[in-house]
Amino acid sequence: MDDHADAPDLDGADLDLPFSLDALARWMDRESLGDGPITEPALLAGGTQNILLHFRRGDRGFVMRHPPRHKRPRSDQTMEREARVLAAIADSGVPHPAFIASCSDHDVLGSSFYLMEPVEGYNPGAEGLPEHFTEADVRTMGFEMVDAIATLSHVDYQAVGLEGFGRPDGWVERQVDRWKSQLDGYSDIAEYPGPDVGDVEAVTAWLRADQPTDFQPGVLHGDCHFLNVLYQPNSPRLAALLDWELSTVADPLLDLGQLLSQWPIDGAVNIGLARPGWPTPDEVIDRYATQTDRDMSSIQWFRVLACYRLGIILEGSNARGHAGQMPRDVAESLHQAAVGLFTKAEQLIA
Structure with a gap:
């Protein structure tokens, strides 16, 4: 992945994110998803409809899907549905990113979102x-x-x-x-x-x-x-x-x-x-x-x-x-x- 951030960006300001990476890290703490700061946050190409963010925490990589800044009426439900189908097809033989965790509590980041495993490859x-x-x-x-x-x-x-x-x-x-x-x-x-x-x-x-x-x-x-x-x-x-x-x-x-x-x-x-x-x-x-x-x-x-x-x-x-x-x-x-x-x-x- 190109253009990784040089240092942690714990408020997401440099990436113009509609949520705080510090708040994301606190939620991940509660979900036992690694520890330490979120590092190397970078927006991935292809996110014209939703935010697609790659980052690292400790020695593990994550990819996050989150609604856009200007949410559509069903943006949160869309995130929840995506998470559900990825979890459901885990053993199907269909090639897909592995589901990690999701959150529908809007008190966390203001929107529903989910995390999945990074996939190495080219588009x-x-x-x-x-x-x-x-x-x-x-x-x-x-x-x-x-x-x-x-x-x-x-x-x-x-x-x-x-x-x-x-x-x-x-x-x-x-x-x-x-x-x-x-x-x-x-x-x-x-x-x-x-x-x-x-x-x-x-x-x-x-x-x-x-x-x-x-x-x-x-x-x-x-x-x-x-x-x-x-x-x-x-x-x-x-x-x-x-x-x-x-x-x-x-x-x-x-x-x-x-x-x-x-x-x-x-x-x-x-x-x-x-x-x-x-x-x-x-x-x-x-x-x-x-x-x-x-x-x-x-x-x-x-x-x-x-x-x-x-x-x-x-x-x-x-x-x-x-x-x-x-x-x-x-x-x-x-x-x-x-x-x-x-x-x-x-x-x-x-």
Whole structure:
């Protein structure tokens, strides 16, 4: 990890944190999580929606997830849900950061938060691919992602204690209204001029008319793409799926649709990973299909829903950017990604 702090920063002022590292250390004392001062605090890349902080205490490293300074209405609940799902999948075979501890007592830091083990590796979405990778390595990287979400789809959510983590009954029927309502709600944000992302009404109508009738609930990561993973150092093998903010109990086929929406070949968002060797979207679907007994006939619907859903989520960041709650350049970048996602959705339904 680069740019470690030179000395302990016990109030977090140098990092512009909305909480005190001294208060965090006192809580860790009560939880028997090491002793001594918190050292080398450093913000990790990728935290556009939440704070991701790496630090050390004694000879042990930690990574903390905490809501942003300008919390959204469900930010605290999101932290609690992330912690719950990471604890639940500990023995699942799904690569993920190991859960350490969580706190929902807002008297501690003012928000819910949790700690997890650091994962050594590189993020291809942020850092690109190792120069020495062959086409075979790139192909392995792609299939590693597919295999991870296929493995997750086999987790028995009831057996691992995730009963009540989502509302599987009527999940398919709720999706369009749920996300369209969220998009419409952005109009209440001050200074937001409204969505200019594409033909929202056409995509909405198609999703309503073509929704699948077969549904098998399972654990959904909810945001699987190359910015939310780490690969083992200098290897095409996956080390961890990151950022479980959107995880729930739903149809895991949405993870496959989500992955394809930002795939290096024919994806909706340019993630800068164009290299020979990536499996084609059809090969991705076939790879997943060999590892599941799910009905794959509705995969097109899940691909469109993934673009629709993520596009709406990202447009929310644009709306908050107009209100001064997020850096304008970051908000504009996410808006352009939302435009790309709706463009891909329109192509898929054409």
